[in-house]
Amino acid sequence: MSEVKDGTLLLVTPAVVRTVNGVYEVEADFANNLRLYLANFKRVTFAGPVFPGLTSSGIVLRSLPLQKMEDADRLSFIPLPYPYREDRYLRHYLSTRRLLASEIAKAQYLIFSPHSSYDWSTLAAHLAIKQKRKYDMESDHDHASAMQFHLATMPAGLRKLRKTIWARSFIKDVETCFAKSSLALLQGQDVFDAYKSIAPNPHKVLNVQVSSEDYVTPPELEEKLDRIENKKPLSISYAGQAIARKGPLDWIKIIHGVSQAGVDVQATWFGDGPLMPEMKREAANAGMEAKIHFPGSVGRHEIISALKKSDIFLFCHKIGESPRCLGESLAAGCALVGYGTEYPRGLVADRGGGEFADMDDWEKLVNLIVSLDRNRQQLRQLTEAAAASGRLLDRDVAMQKRIDLIKTYLSA
Structure with missing residues (x-):
């Protein structure tokens, strides 16, 4: 980690505060990201909306008080009005524009996340x-x-027409x-591919939140x-929001298909x-x-512990994104099985640990899982490879790489 603290950093972010x-x-x-920013910059300011409730899309948030963060005396948060609709945005446009223009003028380094x-x-x-x-643009989604x-x-209808106009304007x-x-x-690769020909200085990075305490230990593995070798019931997990782009209904169909094929399966959606x-x-x-369990929103420690005991992490993500799960x-030594966009393929490119199908081909995912259940030696090898791929991931190393690029390209 860099021991030289540069000047002031301003981030304008989505809602990450409640x-x-x-x-x-x-x-x-x-x-965790703020901790690394504070280790590298003399002063860090971030501005963004405040969540209007204690949840996001029905998900209970994990959070900690800003004032209890280490070096909180060098950290400032500027709460902005909650926008995302024409009337709210326009109502606060002029005052927010003046505030952001002033903060941008004062900061040496700028990071924006539309x-x-x-x-x-x-x-x-x-x-x-x-x-x-100069500024850094960051994204974890292919927005289009x-x-x-x-x-x-x-x-179809007026609401869809309105949202279509919004979308075209935003993408532009x-x-x-x-x-x-x-x-x-x-x-991730999906997001890099989406913008590499538009941005003049694109870099593929990772936003992983994995550290050494998350790695499956040798005894746990x-x-x-x-x-697996003793042919215990197949354990399948997923952790994430029950929203359309995560493909939850495909997930249910796959578990049902696997069970119909004669696999003794226990599946959990956290x-x-x-x-x-x-x-x-x-x-x-x-x-x-x-066969399918829904414990709801639970703590991260409970999820990681469950993944260390699961055989397969089944995901059905429908868009180009880079989900941290x-x-x-x-890291928990849980093999990936899911729709094979470039992001998950990239995570296991060096050491292995994943089996993939084309987008929406849930029947192939059924066949992959059935095959792994019947060939436990193959599942064992996939699990060992997944754990090896997971050990390549490190939260602080990935974050420091991003910060070093910011210092290199945004310095005065």
Whole structure:
């Protein structure tokens, strides 16, 4: 880690802060990033909306008080109004524009993360362009892919027309911001491929939240391998939001298909969200209540512990993104099986640990899992490879790489 602290850093971010009993608390994973920023810069300021409740998409957030962070005296948070709709955005536009323009002028290093129609991060990037400032654009999504998927799930009508206009405007704005950036830190291969020809200085990076305490230990791995070889019931897990782009209904169909093929399976979806009632109905209609479990939102430690005892991490992600859960499952020695976009393929490119199907080909995922259950030696090898791939991931190393690029390309 760098021991030389540079000047002031400003980030304009999505909502990563909530209030708990009147106290600002920051999302736990983002707090890890802030810790590294504080180790590298003399002063860190981040601005963004505050979550309007204690959850996001029905997911209970993990957070910690800002004032209890180490070096909190060098950290400032600027709460911004919650936008994401024309009326709210326009109501606060002028005051927020003045505030962001002032903060941009004062900071030496600038990081922006445009993420949605009518967000403040996109406005901040445009203000930096106007001030002729260097800035870093960051993204963990292929925004065009995400918005196309969202629009495809909407029924025809005025609301879909309105959202389509929003999406086209936002995608155009995002591409302009990437084109004018001095640095683009693109998380995972899918996101890198989406913007590498637009941004003049693109770099593929990772936003992993894995550290050494997450790695499956040799005794834990050996216990898992023994269970696999002794043909114990197949254990399948997933951890994430029950929202459309995570493919939860495909996930239910796959577990049902695997069970129908004669596999003794126990499956668990950790997390909650708006599609959870439908997931439970589909599981009940398929007669799978004893095979599929929904513990809801639980702590990260409980999830990692469960993954260390699971054989397969089954995911059905529908868009180009870089979800952190895949890295966590590899660190826990849990083989990846899912839709093979470039991000998960990249995570296991060197050491292995994943089996993939084309997007939406859930029947192939059924066949892959059935094959692994019948060939336990192959599953054992895949599990060992997953653990090896997971040990290549390190939160602080990945974050420091990003910071070093920021210092290199955004210095005065």
